[in-house]
Amino acid sequence: MGKNIENYIQNANILDIMSDRKARVAWGITGSGDRLPEIVDMMKEVQNRYRETVDIRVYISRAGDQVIKYYKLFNDLEANFDKIWVEANANAPFLAGQLQLGKFEFLLIAPATSNTVAKISLRLADTLLTNAAIMAQKAYVPLYIMPSDYEEGITVTKLPDGRDLRLRIRREDVEHVERLEAMEGTFILRRVDEIPAVFEKHFGRPKSV
Numbered sequence: 001m002g003k004n005i006e007n008y009i010q011n012a013n014i015l016d017i018m019s020d021r022k023a024r025v026a027w028g029i030t031g032s033g034d035r036l037p038e039i040v041d042m043m044k045e046v047q048n049r050y051r052e053t054v055d056i057r058v059y060i061s062r063a064g065d066q067v068i069k070y071y072k073l074f075n076d077l078e079a080n081f082d083k084i085w086v087e088a089n090a091n092a093p094f095l096a097g098q099l100q101l102g103k104f105e106f107l108l109i110a111p112a113t114s115n116t117v118a119k120i121s122l123r124l125a126d127t128l129l130t131n132a133a134i135m136a137q138k139a140y141v142p143l144y145i146m147p148s149d150y151e152e153g154i155t156v157t158k159l160p161d162g163r164d165l166r167l168r169i170r171r172e173d174v175e176h177v178e179r180l181e182a183m184e185g186t187f188i189l190r191r192v193d194e195i196p197a198v199f200e201k202h203f204g205r206p207k208s209v
Ligand SMILES: Cc1cc2nc3c(=O)[nH]c(=O)nc-3n(C[C@H](O)[C@H](O)[C@H](O)COP(=O)(O)O)c2cc1C
Pocket: 029, 030, 031, 032, 033, 034, 061, 062, 063, 064, 066, 067, 070, 112, 113, 114, 115, 116, 127, 148, 149, 157
């Protein structure tokens, strides 16, 4: 028994040392179905490209947990990422603290709901990812956000069963995106294919590309 625990601690330490050699990225997922399957595919792609150098840790809002399951993507995430946390409250897991201690190169929230975007814009830090984002901004940690509602007008999003859903993106939601975009150290991503450039900016070109 004692030996097993020693082995376990030793293995855990080795894993820690191995992951300490890698840069860490916190990837937040909120409760947005918009482009969610494409974003999960992109998460896997960048993880594969930067497997040797970057440790992607996944943080999911409570609504995100529901929506990911609704879109039947949770198993896919679990199969590909070994470090996944679901929000208990604004400070649990304590992502905000870890960001402020400089444990992460950057925080990326993709997808970001209009709820999360509006809260960050209004400085409401009462959920895991709004708290993490606002505390990251205070600690000069770069914040990347991919909002679902970034352009005024009609948008068509896919329901989990593949049907189209037409929605009206409102000026009020776009205004919050614009407020975030004007904040220092905060960058808005409008398309999924903008994500690789963020990793390239921080970590250089991956070997395989
Ligand atoms: C299936 C489903 C899909 C949703 N998609 C979106 C979306 O694309 N954009 C959005 O702003 N909210 C969407 N919502 C609503 C959010 O989940 C809800 O506003 C929630 O309070 C957001 O919490 P969070 O920002 O902490 O994740 C969706 C909800 C469900 C159940």
